[in-house]
Amino acid sequence: MTQAPSNSEAFSLIALGRTDSTNAEARRRAETGAVHGTLLWATEQTAGRGRRGREWVSKPGNFYASLILRPACEARQATQLAFVTALAVGALLEARFGADPRYKWPNDVLVDGRKIAGILAESMMGKGQGVEWIVLGVGINVASHPEDVEYPATSLHGLGSKPVEIAELAQAFGEAFFRCYDSWEKEGFAHVREAWLCRAAGIGKPVRVRLEQETIEGKFEGLDAEGALLLLKEGGADPVRITTGDVFPMSVIGDS
Numbered sequence: 001m002t003q004a005p006s007n008s009e010a011f012s013l014i015a016l017g018r019t020d021s022t023n024a025e026a027r028r029r030a031e032t033g034a035v036h037g038t039l040l041w042a043t044e045q046t047a048g049r050g051r052r053g054r055e056w057v058s059k060p061g062n063f064y065a066s067l068i069l070r071p072a073c074e075a076r077q078a079t080q081l082a083f084v085t086a087l088a089v090g091a092l093l094e095a096r097f098g099a100d101p102r103y104k105w106p107n108d109v110l111v112d113g114r115k116i117a118g119i120l121a122e123s124m125m126g127k128g129q130g131v132e133w134i135v136l137g138v139g140i141n142v143a144s145h146p147e148d149v150e151y152p153a154t155s156l157h158g159l160g161s162k163p164v165e166i167a168e169l170a171q172a173f174g175e176a177f178f179r180c181y182d183s184w185e186k187e188g189f190a191h192v193r194e195a196w197l198c199r200a201a202g203i204g205k206p207v208r209v210r211l212e213q214e215t216i217e218g219k220f221e222g223l224d225a226e227g228a229l230l231l232l233k234e235g236g237a238d239p240v241r242i243t244t245g246d247v248f249p250m251s252v253i254g255d256s
């Protein structure tokens with residue numbers, strides 16, 4: 001079988017050492033003209049950020065990276081790139097560590113039912129409907145994982161992996177990402193959505209979804225064509241479309 005092209009020219013890797021947040025640094029650089037394909041990685045973050053304003057504890061030994069893209073797409077399509085990023089992380093974990101990744105909506109990557117990676121996408125609108133830039137931040141638990149978290153977590157070390165060179169992982173992530181990105185550009189989101197759904201955690205099962213103002217329960221039916229979660233509430237005829245929230249499969253949290 002022929003090897004897929006490495007895509008190593010599609011991005012330029014920049015090592016930051018210790019920084020506040022690779023996403024914050026990527027945003028600063030995007031605002032001052034950093035080019036599409038700039039990939040920043042850090043050894044440690046002093047103000048790592050998670051989704052929905054949460055902290056991302058960022059000790060040395062784990063993977064912290066943010067990629068700056070300037071895609072020629074509409075702002076509403078930019079959210080699709082977080083799914084592309086999740087697939088890239090999953091492909092990387094499978095190819096390099098033999099893991100069997102699962103995707104938890106919207107953009108978490110799980111191994112053995114535990115969170116191993118999170119993704120934070122931040123973007124700036126351009127003129128009209130387009131995006132000026134998007135920053136895709138990725139944290140992978142390599143050497144350690146937080147214990148005191150709402151959703152159980154794991155790390156590559158916890159899964160028995162040998163020590164990992166983070167610089168090498170950053171290069172491999174860039175390559176994996178641009179393979180998935182090429183497929184998104186050529187074949188569109190439907191293809192990405194299919195691949196994501198094939199390994200979706202909790203699909204067809206009862207889940208609890210925490211929204212901004214309330215928590216609702218129902219069956220996780222799938223994703224719509226834009227990547228929104230479709231939740232069928234008990235007794236409901238049509239699924240509810242959810243665009244922001246945190247999902248907890250009942251199999252993980254029980255009936256608490």
Ligand code: BTN
Nearest residue numbers: 021023049050051118119137139
């Ligand atoms: C989440 O699951 O809540 C998303 C976590 C995203 C963490 C990464 S680590 C690299 C990048 N820089 C940040 O400050 N956050 C993202």
